Amino acid sequence: MPSYMLVTNPFSGKGLSERKTGRVVEMLSDQGARVDVVRTRGPGDGERAVSQRKRDYTAIVAAGGDGTINEVVNGLAGELIPIGVIARGTANVLAHELDIPRGLRRAVGVILGGKELPIDAGMACNRRFLLMASAGFDAQVVAHAHRKRAMRFGYMSFLGPMCRTLLRARFPEVTVRMDESTMVCRHVIVANVPGYGGPFRPAPHAIYNDGEFDIVMYMKPGRWNMLRYGLLALCGSRSAKDDIIRMRCRSVKIRSHETVELQVDGDPAGELPCELEILPDSVRVIVP
Ligand SMILES: [Mg+2]
Numbered sequence: 408m409p410s411y412m413l414v415t416n417p418f419s420g421k422g423l424s425e426r427k428t429g430r431v432v433e434m435l436s437d438q439g440a441r442v443d444v445v446r447t448r449g450p451g452d453g454e455r456a457v458s459q460r461k462r463d464y465t466a467i468v469a470a471g472g473d474g475t476i477n478e479v480v481n482g483l484a485g486e487l488i489p490i491g492v493i494a495r496g497t498a499n500v501l502a503h504e505l506d507i508p509r510g511l512r513r514a515v516g517v518i519l520g521g522k523e524l525p526i527d528a529g530m531a532c533n534r535r536f537l538l539m540a541s542a543g544f545d546a547q548v549v550a551h552a553h554r555k556r557a558m559r560f561g562y563m564s565f566l567g568p569m570c571r572t573l574l575r576a577r578f579p580e581v582t583v584r585m586d587e588s589t590m591v592c593r594h595v596i597v598a599n600v601p602g603y604g605g606p607f608r609p610a611p612h613a614i615y616n617d618g619e620f621d622i623v624m625y626m627k628p629g630r631w632n633m634l635r636y637g638l639l640a641l642c643g644s645r646s647a648k649d650d651i652i653r654m655r656c657r658s659v660k661i662r663s664h665e666t667v668e669l670q671v672d673g674d675p676a677g678e679l680p681c682e683l684e685i686l687p688d689s690v691r692v693i694v695p
Pocket residue numbers: 527598599613614615616617618619620621
């Protein structure tokens with residue numbers, strides 16, 4: 408009999424309500440599956456539950472945003488148990504990249520009848536991630552937004568912190584050491600997928616299972632350059648610019664002489680320095 412652990416945070420505004428949790432459990436049990444629901448209350452709860460009990464299940468279902476999926480990935484810690492996704496967050500970057508449908512019934516249909524796709528994960532300072540890590544401007548915005556975090560966490564909650572970060576205009580040098588070269592830039596994104604959240608696609612060439620990171624480095628400081636870089640990412644621009652350098656590599660070390668924030672999969676992850684490494688084919692996701 409297949410068995411599923413369903414991880415959701417009903418208190419976050421992103422998880423499943425009790426009624427919808429009931430519907431998912433019903434849809435899975437109707438197909439002869441056993442379902443255990445893990446209701447998380449705060450950061451780390453989901454990861455702990457997955458880490459302790461993962462071997463009891465056919466698959467782990469993450470019902471929430473990219474943060475919930477990130478917790479499941481870290482709880483699995485390289486164990487190749489497939490992850491099912493019920494996208495309930497704001498951005499749902501992974502679901503979007505892998506064409507996992509948003510509707511409840513269709514998402515459960517994928518979990519029951521889909522196929523397992525092996526994808527790469529990244530490791531950043533001992534945390535696993537599936538989407539991206541970055542250091543500089545956007546990580547400052549994420550850190551500010553999280554300090555003011557409310558129960559519901561939509562795109563609008565980033566607007567104020569973004570304007571304040573732009574106005575403060577602090578863009579220290581960041582040194583990026585890759586497999587074979589070293590560059591100094593002002594903002595760096597280490598991407599595993601093209602999408603970033605919302606309409607932003609800073610690494611349009613990134614492939615989630617080629618065993619390499621796509622590194623995007625923005626070379627010039629200043630708020631107008633940051634705005635321009637943001638607009639180019641918004642258009643998913645693929646054109647070559649001499650102040651935007653793109654490279655591929657398997658490992659990268661990022662440091663700065665100043666205090667520079669880091670974010671991983673959209674959550675604050677402390678400050679530089681950080682070493683990142685790709686873990687090829689180390690996660691299985693159930694896709695249509
Ligand atoms: Mg890649």
